[in-house]
Structures are given as structure tokens and as C-alpha cells.
Amino acid sequence: MEILVQKYGGTSVANIERIKKVAQRVIDAKNAGNDIVVIVSAIGGETDKLINMAKEIDKNPNCRELDMLVSTGEQISIALLAIALNARGYDTISLIAQQVQIYTDTSHTKAKITKIDTRRLFKEIKKGRIVIVAGYQGITEDLEITTLGRGGSDTSAVAIAAALGARVCEIYTDVDGVYTADPRIVPEARKLRKINYEEMLEMASSGAKVLQSRSVEFAKKYGVTIHVRSSFNENEGTLIMEGEENMEDVLISGVTYDKNQAKIVIIGVPDQPGIAAKIFSMLAEKNINVDMIIQSSSKDMVNDISFTVPKEDLNLATKTMEGIVEEVRAKTFECNDKIAKISLIGIGMRSHSGVASSMFQVLAAEGINIEMISTSEIKISCVIEESQTEKAVKAIHKAFNLA
Amino acid sequence: MEILVQKYGGTSVANIERIKKVAQRVIDAKNAGNDIVVIVSAIGGETDKLINMAKEIDKNPNCRELDMLVSTGEQISIALLAIALNARGYDTISLIAQQVQIYTDTSHTKAKITKIDTRRLFKEIKKGRIVIVAGYQGITEDLEITTLGRGGSDTSAVAIAAALGARVCEIYTDVDGVYTADPRIVPEARKLRKINYEEMLEMASSGAKVLQSRSVEFAKKYGVTIHVRSSFNENEGTLIMEGEENMEDVLISGVTYDKNQAKIVIIGVPDQPGIAAKIFSMLAEKNINVDMIIQSSSKDMVNDISFTVPKEDLNLATKTMEGIVEEVRAKTFECNDKIAKISLIGIGMRSHSGVASSMFQVLAAEGINIEMISTSEIKISCVIEESQTEKAVKAIHKAFNLA
Numbered sequence: 001m002e003i004l005v006q007k008y009g010g011t012s013v014a015n016i017e018r019i020k021k022v023a024q025r026v027i028d029a030k031n032a033g034n035d036i037v038v039i040v041s042a043i044g045g046e047t048d049k050l051i052n053m054a055k056e057i058d059k060n061p062n063c064r065e066l067d068m069l070v071s072t073g074e075q076i077s078i079a080l081l082a083i084a085l086n087a088r089g090y091d092t093i094s095l096i097a098q099q100v101q102i103y104t105d106t107s108h109t110k111a112k113i114t115k116i117d118t119r120r121l122f123k124e125i126k127k128g129r130i131v132i133v134a135g136y137q138g139i140t141e142d143l144e145i146t147t148l149g150r151g152g153s154d155t156s157a158v159a160i161a162a163a164l165g166a167r168v169c170e171i172y173t174d175v176d177g178v179y180t181a182d183p184r185i186v187p188e189a190r191k192l193r194k195i196n197y198e199e200m201l202e203m204a205s206s207g208a209k210v211l212q213s214r215s216v217e218f219a220k221k222y223g224v225t226i227h228v229r230s231s232f233n234e235n236e237g238t239l240i241m242e243g244e245e246n247m248e249d250v251l252i253s254g255v256t257y258d259k260n261q262a263k264i265v266i267i268g269v270p271d272q273p274g275i276a277a278k279i280f281s282m283l284a285e286k287n288i289n290v291d292m293i294i295q296s297s298s299k300d301m302v303n304d305i306s307f308t309v310p311k312e313d314l315n316l317a318t319k320t321m322e323g324i325v326e327e328v329r330a331k332t333f334e335c336n337d338k339i340a341k342i343s344l345i346g347i348g349m350r351s352h353s354g355v356a357s358s359m360f361q362v363l364a365a366e367g368i369n370i371e372m373i374s375t376s377e378i379k380i381s382c383v384i385e386e387s388q389t390e391k392a393v394k395a396i397h398k399a400f401n402l403a
Numbered sequence: 404m405e406i407l408v409q410k411y412g413g414t415s416v417a418n419i420e421r422i423k424k425v426a427q428r429v430i431d432a433k434n435a436g437n438d439i440v441v442i443v444s445a446i447g448g449e450t451d452k453l454i455n456m457a458k459e460i461d462k463n464p465n466c467r468e469l470d471m472l473v474s475t476g477e478q479i480s481i482a483l484l485a486i487a488l489n490a491r492g493y494d495t496i497s498l499i500a501q502q503v504q505i506y507t508d509t510s511h512t513k514a515k516i517t518k519i520d521t522r523r524l525f526k527e528i529k530k531g532r533i534v535i536v537a538g539y540q541g542i543t544e545d546l547e548i549t550t551l552g553r554g555g556s557d558t559s560a561v562a563i564a565a566a567l568g569a570r571v572c573e574i575y576t577d578v579d580g581v582y583t584a585d586p587r588i589v590p591e592a593r594k595l596r597k598i599n600y601e602e603m604l605e606m607a608s609s610g611a612k613v614l615q616s617r618s619v620e621f622a623k624k625y626g627v628t629i630h631v632r633s634s635f636n637e638n639e640g641t642l643i644m645e646g647e648e649n650m651e652d653v654l655i656s657g658v659t660y661d662k663n664q665a666k667i668v669i670i671g672v673p674d675q676p677g678i679a680a681k682i683f684s685m686l687a688e689k690n691i692n693v694d695m696i697i698q699s700s701s702k703d704m705v706n707d708i709s710f711t712v713p714k715e716d717l718n719l720a721t722k723t724m725e726g727i728v729e730e731v732r733a734k735t736f737e738c739n740d741k742i743a744k745i746s747l748i749g750i751g752m753r754s755h756s757g758v759a760s761s762m763f764q765v766l767a768a769e770g771i772n773i774e775m776i777s778t779s780e781i782k783i784s785c786v787i788e789e790s791q792t793e794k795a796v797k798a799i800h801k802a803f804n805l806a
Contacts, residue, residue: 016459053483056419058490065489068497069482072475079472080456086468087461094471098501099546143502 042073151212177238207258268331445476507541554615580641610661671734
């Protein structure tokens, strides 16, 4: 029998009725002749509820204890799903990270999976059981509980699929698949049938909230095909898989936006070797994820260096900046959290020039000022004023004929 | 420094405000120069909420999965208390059963502690940390999560106190201590200053809900003094400890009632050796706790055997009875769940006769019919009709001058 890994997100298990529906889907897949391993997120809203309780006690709760707290969310949902499946007569066992032995590094609240022990999983599968695994969580070598960061259950699912040698990992969510743009902003956005790992990686890291990008890295590394689909209907979703360039014979796969970024500018940085290394290693020490980095051309032996960080890291980054400004003898720094990053993604860009300039023209025609630009082989990102986000996405989607 | 073990029940941590108050109490005890280990129950009502969710899916949810589910309650409360203490600047770590390594047998939903590994506990204490441990839960040798049954956190606390060699285990609850009767029924009931382990054992197993009786057994076995007190005031509570007879120089320590019992009568059991053993081993196999057992005197070579079980086991017991009746060739069986057990407890009974007959006279004077009687050295229990409970408790409390 083939092992099929399914992952159900928080909205798919938001209440008892939906948990029963998920159980039915799992049963259908089992009856179709598969060995089933299911990864489940916390009941929708549960993780936020727990975090809010913690923040009611302490605005910056101890990270180790926060992981202890929020990891209960998945434990609740796996137990309920296992109860539902056992009630239907299907021998089912739920397992938390410590029982599977999903090891991570020690970075609480954003840990990375380092190793998955498959012995217990295979043991249960061989008994003919349906196995339900808590997503989002891991343990360290010292048996401390960690969590993988927002959307971490996707990564749990793909990593388990990879460890078990499963070919496909189905990710059930509340949308039908991956779209050319956020359908809430662009109603004519089109669902993609297939998308390349690299494109999906760029889309995920550029604000498309369908999947945690780390899950796509895992899938790419281990050749697992991800099938993103809705748990509310039977439609085929989007396949994320290895593929030739232009899988759908298009230049651009989609346009994404990310309002969860803030910009920091360090002004008057002396133009000396090693300065940038010093700045960004001081930020890395605090576990702050820096996204775009831009250094303006040097004049009078001083530079301005701009970069973006996730909004939730801005407080910590700001505190760290004071030390950095002093350390590198910069003049000062400024922050702006009213920005958005608009990205255009397509593996077809590799062999086409002129995509970037077309994007800049579209934004210019809409009167939108570009504050930062960064490009990769298959992506162009522009930082603009947050309030212009919707206008920019619509205009770009239309200009590149993505509908 | 001396190790002080404190246990806080569900009402003591029912909301964020109360959790902060518990943190303050823990800090006070720490500042008084103790090493502190705190055991916490789930937030009040949380366990019931989880059980109800499970029962919404399946009336008889899989026990192994039920433990997986409900053990999250304590994990949430220990994390929140640890966050509160860390926020106050007190280095604190919370630990679940698997991290401490609190081993139990494999009886899901009513497991018994078999071994507590103290290495991790002592390691954290030596770092000067306050240690918060999840009550109510354990793990099996196979890393399965178990729970200890209702009130199991008391047992967790006393077992940990015993394992750590602590002299005192403070049990914080929503009542001031142990009373001569339930103050809701008998307003003039008196708080006991001290009570002997054996009396407390009889009281706990007779319906006094202050403590899980297993916790008292542990305390007795390892010589741990339990101090039952309220988390809502600073009053001294009741000390449960080794003591000479008549610690308070009284005949009777209290009167208790238990409405959570059901009576089963097996009618027409052949009077042969080994029959009773067969009946009760078949019930024990199903993990049904049998309390009082009474065999009527034999006539015509057949007996009636009556016994009581907890109401929640009645369904299972009834199912088992069908097989038993057939197996032992009895005539039939009857059930009655509208009963209550009234018990009079006092270590002073040992040296006094006539207590039982006085109790029967009091009940007779109130017109209350006695359905079953059982006695021990320090306890007399009568099963009566449930609706007569309050009347019986009041009359007995008064007749024995317990106020």
C-alpha cells in the first residue's frame, strides 16, 4: 500500500461538525487503499486564544513557556480526530511530537526540524492504523517542546511525508489552491493547476499565505509533491512539484503582497568593509529575520542601508538598532511599518527580459512610488506605501494578463 | 533550603487574575526561603469542557485518546503560571509528566503512579528555579499519556512531595480545610485543625471531596504532612498527618455523604465456594471499582449479593452483569442509582462501642430506611435513599455534637 500524508488546517477542524467531516475524508482515503498519516493544526482560533492569554499575563511571554502553552492546541485536535475515527470503527492513534520523535533545534517559537524518527510511525502504520500527528510542534534533544512558527503544520506534514517516503502530501485548507493573486483583491484571479517549487517558494515568502515556505523547501529537497486543496469541496487543487520551466507555459505565475513587513533605514553608515556583516550578524543573533536589504550608493564615504523585517520583530529590531548605530558609528536610524511588498513571480522570467521594467511602468502609471526594489532570478519585489497595496496588485494582475 | 510542595486546584487558577494571585503566593513562599515545586490542575472547568467535546463526537470516547485530550488542560495552566512567574523576574520552568518522568501503569483515565524520576526536578531546583509540574498526568513506559482520574492532581502533588523528600505538601483549594460535614448542608459544621491519615482516607473514600483518597494513601505511606487550605485567604487549614488516636480528643471526626454510587443486587446466587471470587474478579477485569459488598445470609442454598459501584461505571457494570449472572447461574440482577452512602468517621470509634447503634437510631428516628450497612474499624457507612441525604447528614451531625 502507498502512504498518503494529509494535512488539515485550523479552519478544516474548526468545530466538531468539521472534525467529523475530516474523519470522513480520511476514511475515504483509507478505503481507497492507502496507508494514511494525517497531520492536524490546532482548532481555528485556538492558538491565538492561547497566545492572547499569555500576553494578558506578560506582553513578552517567556518563549519556552509559550511553546509549552500553544503546543496544546494541536494535541487537542489530534485527540478529537482520533476519537472521531475510532468511533467510526477505524483503528486510529494520535501522536504528539515527542511520541513520534520529531526533533528540532532549540529556537523556541520558530524552531527548525532537524530529524524525524520514523520507527513509531511505521510501527503504527504496520498495525493497519490510521496515524494522526500533531503539527506545528517538535522536541529538542532535551525533551523541551518547541513550535515551528506560524503555518508550521505545513512543514510538519511535508517533513513527515519526506521521512516516510510518501510521494504526495495533501494540504487541505480553506482555499481551493494557489491563485495568480489573492482572490479577495482580484476577483478574476485564476487557480493554478501546477506550480514549480521555486515559484511557490517565492510566492510563499512574498506573502501568499497558502503555505509556510519552509514546507516547500522540504518538498523540493525531498521531491514530495504537495497538493494544495480545499477541505470543503472535492475540487482538484494546485500541485506543487518539480517541473520544467513554464509548466503552464506562462511568463508570470502570480502577483503577491505582504503587509507584514516594516522598513528600517540606517542613515550615515561609514563606508568600510565588514560594516554590513556586523549589522546583520547583530540582528541574526536576536533571531530577527531580515528580508530585503538595500545599500544605497556611497557618497562622502557614508551609506544608507535599508532593510525589511517582519512587523512582529520590529520592536526587538528597534531595540537592537540602538546598539548597532552606536557600534557601527552610523548617524541614526528610521523605521516605517506602513509599507507593503508587492512581488511578481514566474519561472519564465529567467528567459525573458523586460519584466521588471514593465512592472515599474505599471506602478508609475498608477502614481505609486517605489521605495525599495529587489529582484531574484524568478521574482521582482517592490516596497510601496501600504495603502496602495490593493491598487498595485490589481493593476499588475491586469497588465500581465494573469486572469 | 527546605523543599515546599504546593498544589493549586482548578478554582485557584480559574482565570488570569487568579493565576497572578497564585504567582504572588508562590513568590511569598520562595522569598520565605524555600525551594518551591508547584503542582497545578487545569483551569477550572477546562477538563469538563474537553470531555464534553469528546463526548459530542463519541459517547464512549477511546480512553487513550481521551487522556491525550484532557492532559492538555494542565499543560496550559502550568505554562501560564510559569509565564506569570518569569514575568515577575523569578526564574521558573514548567514541566509535563513526560519531562519529569512520572510513570504510571497503563490504565488510561485512572492510572496509578508507579515511579517518579527526581533527577530533572532536582536539576531544576538546584539551578534556583521555581518548578511547576502538571498534575493529573503521567506517562507509561511506552511514552503513552495517562491521567490519574478525578482529583488526580492531589495525588501528583503528594507523590512528588514524597519523591522529593518534602515534609509538607500544601494543597490549595476553594475551601478552608476539612470540615466535620459539608458546610453547604450543615452550616454549623466545624473546620478540623488536624486529622489522622486513616480518618482522612475514610472521609475521602466516603464522599468528602476535599482530596483524592489516593493522595492520602501516598502521604500516609511516605509520611508527608498534607496541609489543606484555601488559596483565597491566609487562614490555616487542616493538617492531615500521622497522629495518636483522638488527635482532637473526639469520638467522631465527621459525617460524609456520597451520591455518586449505584447499587447492584445479584439475586439467587448458588451458595458455593468461589462464587464471590468469580463475580468480583469479572468486575475487576473491567476495571470497575466496587465499594461496599454485602452478602445476605444463605437460605435454600442461594444468596443475594449486593454491592455498590461509582455511577459512571454503572453502564459498564450492567453490561458485565449479564455475563456474570449466566456464569454463576444466578437468577437475575437489579440496579438502583437513586441511593446515597452516609458515613460516620472517627478514629475514636476504635475504643468506643455503640457508635453504630446510635447512628442507626438517629436514622430510624428520622424515618430513613437503611438499605445496606458496612463498617470498618473507624467508619460506619449506611446506604439510604438519595433524596434523604441532606436530612440524614444534618441529623447525624447534630446527634453526635460535631458542631
